[in-house]
Amino acid sequence: MNRYSLISTTLVLIISAAVWWQGTSGFKAFTSEAARRIDVLEYPRKLSGLDFENQTFENINFSDYKGKVVLLDFIYTSCPDICYALGFSFKSIKAELEEAGLQEQIQIVNITFNLEQDTPERLSAYVQRYTSDHDMWHGLRLKDPGQLKQLLSDFGVVVIPNEHGGFDHNAAIHILDKEGRLVGIHDYQSQQQIVAQIREQISATVL
Amino acid sequence: MSRSILFFVLFLYLLSYSIIGQWFEVSMVRHVLIQIPCLVLAGYLFGRKSLINNRFLILINDKGLAGILMCIFIGGYWMLPRALDAALAGSNMALVKYISLPFFVGIPLAISWQRIHPIARAVIKIEFLTMLFRLGWLYLVSPNRLCNFYQLNEQIILGKCFLIIATSLSLYWILQLFAEDYREQETLKKNNLYDQASS
Amino acid sequence: MQEIAWTITLVLMLVIIATFVFVVLNSGQVAEYEPVKKRFYSVRTGLFWVLAVGFVVVMLSSYQGMPYAAQHRSENPIGTQVIDVEGFQWYWKLSSNEVKANQPVVFNVTSGDANHGFAIYDESLTLLAQTQAMPGYINKLEYVFKEPGTYKILCLEYCGMAHHSMVSAIEVVAE
Amino acid sequence: MSSSISVIHPNLSAGARKTLLTYLAISAVxxxxxxxxxxxxxxxQSEWLGMGPQYFYQIMTAHGIGMIGIVGLAxxxxxxxxxxxxxxxxTPILVANLVFFLIGVVLILGAIFIGGFAAAWTFLYPLPAMGKGVWGNxxxxxxxxGLLLIGVGFLLLYLDTARGxxxxxxxxxKALGWPQLFFNSQDEAPPSxxxxxxxxxxxxxxxxxAGAVVLVLSLVNLYMPSYELDPLLVKNLIYFFGHVFINAAxxxxxxxxYEILPLYTNRPWKPTKVFILSWTLSTLMVMSxxxxxLLMDFAMPKWALIMGQIISYMSGFxxxxxxxxxxxxxxxxxGIKWDVTSRLLILSMLGWACGVIPAIVDGTISVNNVMHNTLWVPGHFHIYLLLGLLPMLFGFMYYLVQSNGNKVGAVDDVAFWFYLVGGMGFVTMFLLSGKESIPRRWAAHLSEWVPYDRIASVFATLVVIGALVFAYRFLTRLSRINIATS
Structure with a gap:
């Protein structure tokens, strides 16, 4: 092997390593969903102050939840499958936290991205599937449809309509800390991790 | 002759790039199985036509090592679901895709493939096949969408396509091992570069 | 069944050993190769046909003894006793531990974790029937217990540290 | 007595010779x-040791994968x-294979004896991820x-043989002799x-x-459990890969x-049409x-299982x-010349032929129903391996040791008989235990079964003594091996 080829091979290896390191967040994230999760873990994300209304027609802003740890997911009420799984997962997390006496410290939130169909009434029925406690569990919709893009990009969520009239979207449980910053994103199956992070956030002191 | 190949290359490149680029990218299958291969093929044909005897490239690409590594690593990067998403999310990465696939995958492949050791060539072929099988299988069993911009059912179709392509390709290569006569090929290629490498 | 298998195996292996011993004992004297070759090759042709005929006979007669009937029918006949079996590291979960003798039992066998092997042993520790227990699949094993008594369930697929103590029992009562 | 048997290799380079002898020396140990x-x-199992199940299953895993790997190497x-x-x-590729092999061995030994890994060599999904605290991910x-690296090494070696x-x-x-078999070609067939x-x-x-696909996916599953694999598909791939590899050995x-026996008998063993046909059929049968x-996996397609039985029978032909x-x-x-080499090689033919019988018996579905995963199974493959394959390999080592005038002593003859008697007794006890329904892969046996284990242990000791002499002889005579060029 000649000197020039040695140099070029070394260069190729260095550049490739850099591309892969950068492109996989240090060999940790091979999908953009995983990248999103690692990113918020390392850099808690501030969210825009958008205006919502909930299932009981109250005006809601994320700042209303200040002091509580928020569990949040994105849904549409006619979702046939994944949103159910998310819902039941919330229910079971809620039960576990209630057993530990922590129900005062948390807020559960479903945000719809289907603004055309999901009225507060439908959101109310949706929440009713899992609980009758409409204070602790909110179904939210944006008041201004023009802000949807902002909302989704804040969270890094992508929604694409599918051929059955529904949507494909990131199925994950998001955790906001007591300051309203996005600090965690988890698979809905990993209840242990979720509960662990919630406990950690509850015990964290607010600066 | 040479002009028609260059036109074909340009055609492939424009096919992938222009307005129809959008049409490829809305479908995961078309994106992965048509657009990306087209971009690589454009680079490959251009490289075979115009760069294979380039003195400088031969000098810095002894035994095809640098080129084949670049082709593997950069090509491998574009197999990541995350890279596909990135290409769709912002225009910067889209541009990177249009440049890197022909120039950093197709061309290196063209100028290196005949220069690398025949055993390395066979290993790469087999690794490529098993990678297709693995990816196909993973896409079929993954409970989650791997790309945020594509639906789960498209991912499953792509997984099946991978398995079909891998199966057909292995059958084709196996048949080749029984049908062709490699003695004649060896003598024909006597003055080719890679023969020295195998001794 | 085990006795037959053992006897056939022993006899055939002894025939092979005897052939080898015979040839080895007759290896000292030197003879022309061609006639030897001719003789052995005609033996070979004979052996081929003997084996081929044996092959067809055994293949046809063994078709009846295959244990797959329950797996491939859509519904169990009336009167079939059904037991759901699930293997775990390292215990068996059976929906019932009691069955009646002389009536078919179908075991729906699966696993809750790793692969296991579901095997029925009688009181004298003879293996009567078995199937694999695999996560995500149900293997249907049909068996008719002839005699009342206590039968053992043993694990026959390696499944980790306590594989050998993964034992359970079934009580077979008279009709 | 005729003059000594010649060991000839016209073009073996010094490097290749050294590498091959290293292969064999490592194998002997x-x-x-x-x-x-x-x-x-x-x-x-005889209750003579008290190592407990944890060590037992570690040793079982090591014995299984170790033997498969090392017979592949030798x-x-x-x-x-x-x-x-x-x-x-x-030669560089021959060396590369050895390097990959050794790195793989270190990783595997570390996994077993440091990490406590004991999922059996078959690593059936999802057991590797379910160590239950005994071993971790x-x-x-x-x-x-480790297994993947060993696979890569062998892949390089076989690709090189393909190229050559x-x-x-x-x-x-053409290399399989098809022109001679199908097209009546008058050219001489390739050598065996x-x-x-x-x-x-x-x-x-x-x-x-197939192994590379299943190994990588098992790795993905270890660290990303939500990617669940199909256990039956994984099992198919693992048995395909395992069965093929050990048969290929x-x-x-x-x-x-084929090469050495003709030297001892002064008779040629040239590929005939029947010979070529049987190797072509074996190629297909070993893979199918x-x-x-999987005969006890009732969920398999029935045709595949019946095919399994039919091809098991045909493989014996x-x-x-x-x-x-x-x-x-x-x-x-x-007028064959008798010494340890020729005895071992003839034993190997006997072992290979005998192994067919219990294999076919167990390949019969109705028998498999009461024999599968009993000691009958190790019984049949120990006949193939202990009495068939290993004598071929030891025979080859003795062929080299006795090269061109070198002699061995009477102790080697005694060792052969230890090995023969011990081996036959040992495998017979496996078959007998299988007949008695004793399960395989059990760390502790019920008291009814212990007597069988004890007799088997005695025979096992004889085998080990025999093999000790074989290995000792090969290692101490390594430097005297004399390979002529013509």
Missing amino acids: VFLLMMVFGASMRYE ASAVMWFFLSRHVQLS HAAASYLV IMKKYGNLG AVIASTMVLIVNIAGIA IYQAVIAV VYPHH PVLVVTAIGALTLIYRS
């Missing part, structure tokens, strides 16, 4: 170690030695990566070493590719018999017979009708 592991499992050395007389093979990953063979014979079909090597490279490249080692390991009879024809009234 590992054979012995793995036999001690095997014997210690029987001692444990057998490929046999193949390389004889094949390189006919085609040009690459990293130990399982180390095992899988195709360069000389044109393509794989080439035919056998071609068969082996075909099946092993396919096997290793026999088909490589048997080249030693593996479902006979080439061995019994062609190879065994071929060997006997060669010996009968030949």
Whole structure:
């Protein structure tokens, strides 16, 4: 092997390593969903102050939840499958936290991205599937449809309509800390991790 | 002759790039199985036509090592679901895709493939096949969408396509091992570069 | 069944050993190769046909003894006793531990974790029937217990540290 | 007595010679170690040791994968030695295979004896991820990566044999002797070493590719459990790969018999049409017979299982009708020269032929229903391996040791009889235990079964003593091995 080829091979290896390191967040994230999760873990994300209304027609802003740890997911009420799984997962997390006496410290939130169909009434029925406690569990919709893009990009969520009239979207449980910053994103199956992070956030002191 | 190949290359490149680029990218299958291969093929044909005897490239690409590594690593990067998403999310990465696939995958492949050791060539072929099988299988069993911009059912179709392509390709290569006569090929290629490498 | 298998195996292996011993004992004297070759090759042709005929006979007669009937029918006949079996590291979960003798039992066998092997042993520790227990699949094993008594369930697929103590029992009562 | 048997290799380079002898020296040591592991499992079942299940299953895992790996290595050395007389093979690749092998072995041994990994060599999904605190995911990953590296090494070796063979014979079909078989070609058929090597490279490249797919996916599953694999598909791939690899080891080692026995009998053993046909059929059957390991997976398609039984039966034909009879024809009234080499090689033919019988019996679905995963199964494959494959490999080692005038002592003859008697007794006890329904892979046996284990342990000791002498002789005579160039 000649000197020039040695140099070029070394260069190729260095550049490739850099591309892969950068492109996989240090060999940790091979999908953009995983990248999103690692990113918020390392850099808690501030969210825009958008205006919502909930299932009981109250005006809601994320700042209303200040002091509580928020569990949040994105849904549409006619979702046939994944949103159910998310819902039941919330229910079971809620039960576990209630057993530990922590129900005062948390807020559960479903945000719809289907603004055309999901009225507060439908959101109310949706929440009713899992609980009758409409204070602790909110179904939210944006008041201004023009802000949807902002909302989704804040969270890094992508929604694409599918051929059955529904949507494909990131199925994950998001955790906001007591300051309203996005600090965690988890698979809905990993209840242990979720509960662990919630406990950690509850015990964290607010600066 | 040479002009028609260059036109074909340009055609492939424009096919992938222009307005129809959008049409490829809305479908995961078309994106992965048509657009990306087209971009690589454009680079490959251009490289075979115009760069294979380039003195400088031969000098810095002894035994095809640098080129084949670049082709593997950069090509491998574009197999990541995350890279596909990135290409769709912002225009910067889209541009990177249009440049890197022909120039950093197709061309290196063209100028290196005949220069690398025949055993390395066979290993790469087999690794490529098993990678297709693995990816196909993973896409079929993954409970989650791997790309945020594509639906789960498209991912499953792509997984099946991978398995079909891998199966057909292995059958084709196996048949080749029984049908062709490699003695004649060896003598024909006597003055080719890679023969020295195998001794 | 085990006795037959053992006897056939022993006899055939002894025939092979005897052939080898015979040839080895007759290896000292030197003879022309061609006639030897001719003789052995005609033996070979004979052996081929003997084996081929044996092959067809055994293949046809063994078709009846295959244990797959329950797996491939859509519904169990009336009167079939059904037991759901699930293997775990390292215990068996059976929906019932009691069955009646002389009536078919179908075991729906699966696993809750790793692969296991579901095997029925009688009181004298003879293996009567078995199937694999695999996560995500149900293997249907049909068996008719002839005699009342206590039968053992043993694990026959390696499944980790306590594989050998993964034992359970079934009580077979008279009709 | 005629003059000594000649060991000739016209073009063996010093580097290749050294590498091959290293292959065999490592093999001799590992054979012995793995036999001690095997014997210690029987001692444990005899209640003579008190190692407990954790060590037992670790040793069981090590014995299984260790033996499969090392016979693969030793057998490929046999193949390389004889094949390189006919085609040009690459010594650097021979070395690379050994390097990959050793790195893999370190990872596997670390996984087992440091990480506590004990999911059996078969690593059936999802057991590697379910160590239940006995082993962790990293130990399982180390095992899988180790196996993958060993696979890569062998892949390089077989690709090189493929390249060498195709360069000389044109393509794989021609190297298998198809022009002679199907087109009545009057050209001389390729030598048996080439035919056998071609068969082996075909099946092993396919096997290793399947193994590489399943190993990587098992690794993905270890760290990302939400990617659930289909356990039945994984099982199919693992048994395909395992079955092919261990069978291929026999088909490589048997080249030693084809090449060496004619020297002892002064009779030629040339590939005939029947010989070529049987190797072509074996190529197909070795790849399609593996479902006979899945006969108790009722969820498998029924046709696959019936095919498993039919091909199990057919696989016996080439061995019994062609190879065994071929060997006997060669010996009968030949005035064969008797020494440890020729005895071992003839024992190997006997072992291979005998192993067919219990294999076919167990491959019968109705028998499998009461025999599968009893000690009958190790019974049948120990006949193949302990009495068939290992004698081929030890025979090859003695062939080299006794090269061109070197002699061995009477102790080697005694060791042969220890090995023969011990081996036969040992495998018979396995079969008898299988008949008595004793399960395989149990760390502790019920008291009813212990007497069988004790008799087996005595026989196992004899085998180990015999093998100890074989290994000792080979290692101490390494430097005196004398390979002539003409």
